[in-house]
Amino acid sequence: MTIDLDVQSRPAELRFKLTRVGVTGVKKPVNVRRPDKIVTLTTDFDIYVDLPSTMKGSHLSRNLEVVSEIVEESVREPVDSLEDLCSDIARRLLERHEYANNSEVRSRADYFLERRTPLGKRTTEKYCLTASAHATRGSVVSVSKCIGVEVVGITACPCAMETIRHNLELEGRNIRAEVPVITHNQRNRTTLALEVPEGLEVEANDLIDLVERSLSAPTYEILKRDDEAKVVELAHREPRFVEDVVREVLIRLLKRYEDFPDEARVWVRSESEESIHKHNAVAERVTTLGELRR
Amino acid sequence: MTIDLDVQSRPAELRFKLTRVGVTGVKKPVNVRRPDKIVTLTTDFDIYVDLPSTMKGSHLSRNLEVVSEIVEESVREPVDSLEDLCSDIARRLLERHEYANNSEVRSRADYFLERRTPLGKRTTEKYCLTASAHATRGSVVSVSKCIGVEVVGITACPCAMETIRHNLELEGRNIRAEVPVITHNQRNRTTLALEVPEGLEVEANDLIDLVERSLSAPTYEILKRDDEAKVVELAHREPRFVEDVVREVLIRLLKRYEDFPDEARVWVRSESEESIHKHNAVAERVTTLGELRR
């Protein structure tokens, strides 16, 4: 007689299905092919499958085995992108969890790009990549995947600038148009995620460029005196609310991915750590390319 | 000639509507009436409205004015609950933002309850309250609200216990049923949120009780030697996966709120900070009471 130690597969006493069961905070070094080189990304994963009402538990160690296998394959053969990696994991999760109908993978990693300051000095800037994938078991397994980026930059407030310009004029100080007017400016964190339809590709570096150009100005690690002045001036020439930033991202996205289908989902969020307040300002749009095109 | 300084109300150049625009991280001391006393909760708020495609910006200072007014009223007349407070804020947001059709308020506060340890010693335990409200403008304004709790307790793993019991038996060590078998146990954080239908009420303390009873055992701040042993034994008498915890919460919720309508939304999440792994285990169910009753 075999004693069955598979406690997870025992019938659940309380017969509710579960939306997702899995593990969070799994960190792994992943080798990813980038346009010009191979980089190692220290990546954080959350990995789930659903659970039918009939089973007591999910076999969580299988989630770890799947991530581990696929990440190890990336050591030998670097993956093309974090979203492809997530997609592979999501698909294999359904193979291993034969009782699951849905799998879900979320990942996040610091990422670095070389930049040039306004005056041409080379710097290394820090960004964040995010990627996710969902697999669904039907007659076949279908997978949807998303790629995302987080960009830190500067926003200058158009509203305070306008009031101050007006006040200066009232006081008879004829501010010439070419002299920028003071306003509050601050660190801004803008996130963009885009669904990548099957057969199409998104280059993460493009998304980063696109978001960075949507802010009042990019920020840089090393700014000597003249470069610092330049960044401040650039930001004041393009004062933007968080609302403006989100819309700038959306319009650039529409242009850049005009060949993408209407169904592709889009998520944009911009958060300014207001210098004149202790709280943050946020704007967000959750939508599809189709809705935006209307 | 009046110069219009209302930059926010200027026509948006990029005509995309925004899902939500608002402020995050607004902290306020709120006076709340509890069954037996009035408590001051240091509460964190996120407050949003949507923005039509025609307007450049949302008037964020109105969000702060609304929160400020309603919180100040609570100084004079304590609110009945955090979810009622959110509901009032959500409603007033739509009055002030005449261009918005949706408003959204999320809040979170540390909360303390007196407890008795298994052996009857009095302790003060820390929990977390969450509340949210969404208002929608139609022919009239309708508001939906949710109350939630976060409870920290202990879970003991049923799977390791079973394997170890089996191993002990194999080795001929006849473990009597009444002697508990070792397993890994750990800190668990379980969150429950429930929609509160109009005209009905949910007592936060009930939700906390309900979640706390769904864990392997509650945890306590002060445990002298015998109480400590008792809590450990209790936890080992009720080994539970995160999956079990979520289902225990669901079954208790169904019983406790059997008069609540099918539409009421439910969200349960249990996370164990696994002592044998560096990552966490999570189970989650997002559903409605109606779905659970089927």
Next chain:
Amino acid sequence: MTIDLDVQSRPAELRFKLTRVGVTGVKKPVNVRRPDKIVTLTTDFDIYVDLPSTMKGSHLSRNLEVVSEIVEESVREPVDSLEDLCSDIARRLLERHEYANNSEVRSRADYFLERRTPLGKRTTEKYCLTASAHATRGSVVSVSKCIGVEVVGITACPCAMETIRHNLELEGRNIRAEVPVITHNQRNRTTLALEVPEGLEVEANDLIDLVERSLSAPTYEILKRDDEAKVVELAHREPRFVEDVVREVLIRLLKRYEDFPDEARVWVRSESEESIHKHNAVAERVTTLGELRR
């Protein structure tokens, strides 16, 4: 025969003394008397004693009992200050841990004050109080205590302003002195802690005022258009590096506490979340009033 279950008091096999043993993350609602009212502060405590080389473990539940007792006394009779509370806890810790020679208590709580914006509008602003105490057993027990505050405000950079002013002049744009020049500005977090000598007192609100006046400008929760312009102008009239902020705090501290003894320890730290960089700028001085007076 009694079996000794006091595992902590057993002789340590590895005979090293320990610098501190205790508990962290103990949260408690504390009632504190403020100049004009009694407030409840949700306070976070870390509580330690040292451990001799002869003992296996520290009796941690005693730490919790001490905090619990003293906090409960504050429900009946509000404490005068967080540092007095810490001082009482530190003293009682040495009574309970008869084997310990040092005790250490650190605490932290959100704290709110009513403010007036530049144009006189009332707002509630969020600060943070910190307090600590160390007790040492000698022929008698001596206790030292510190009070601290954390203030969020705005700093405007003097360096970028100067470069830009210079560039404008070079371009022949004769900027009149009274027209403020643009620069980057950002959220700044400045912390001050001061040792409170026995028999003397420090009012936390004074420390907050003192730090807030040392920044380029305070920040406010609610700023309608004209107030917003005012805060931006104020900040640009007082551009300050983090170095300047620390020194401004130090000079005010010397004036305000000129009757305090030379030995009183001082710790000031200012951190600007740079809007033109992804990293922060920090300045710090750790010293005594005596050193500052030299």
Next chain:
Amino acid sequence: MTIDLDVQSRPAELRFKLTRVGVTGVKKPVNVRRPDKIVTLTTDFDIYVDLPSTMKGSHLSRNLEVVSEIVEESVREPVDSLEDLCSDIARRLLERHEYANNSEVRSRADYFLERRTPLGKRTTEKYCLTASAHATRGSVVSVSKCIGVEVVGITACPCAMETIRHNLELEGRNIRAEVPVITHNQRNRTTLALEVPEGLEVEANDLIDLVERSLSAPTYEILKRDDEAKVVELAHREPRFVEDVVREVLIRLLKRYEDFPDEARVWVRSESEESIHKHNAVAERVTTLGELRR
């Protein structure tokens, strides 16, 4: 006439020297040589120098230039260790900040090692490396450096185990010595830092091994049923307070580095995220090898 735009070098109006001025949160990918390969560590840096009372500000961009240069050199020629990298940065900081007498560098990076579970299965485990360096200008520049590690593992409580064993005996349940008794166990985070004297070397992997063996048991990412049981049993065979963990680290350290000089500083901290409490337990020793040897 040259206008001097070097605002930082202007005389300070408030003539206080500053303990440290610098930047925090600078992230960089660093190539480090490890025993068997080269790895890329996503490293977080804090970088400071002191500031004399005569100068208004520190030239912060120089800190970033120094880090950037030295990190870039690591792309071409991987560094031997994070502490050597910090040491190089600290030294070069004093070259660039001719007015500074002290420099300080702190760094931290996630780090991965291959491990074998008790039953021999291969897993990748996550650790954390920390390194720091201080340079002081005297007749020559002297640099001291530290290497540190953070290890997550499991601790099982000896006290609850003893009480429960006693209770079982009282109830006449003759627990044979070889059957492990239940207790609470939890995730533990232990940190060790050691000063590396000039001319000597410390291998980070050794420190990780040393700390990991000081816990009740290591933890693993992938544990199939029998391995899971094994880890739980191991942890229950070695029940340890945080006090025990710190002392186990100390004794191993003394043995492993017996050729290190007495002056070498040591810092050990162990924190258990108690499964039976909502707060953590902590033990810490700050000392030198010499003090430990006495």
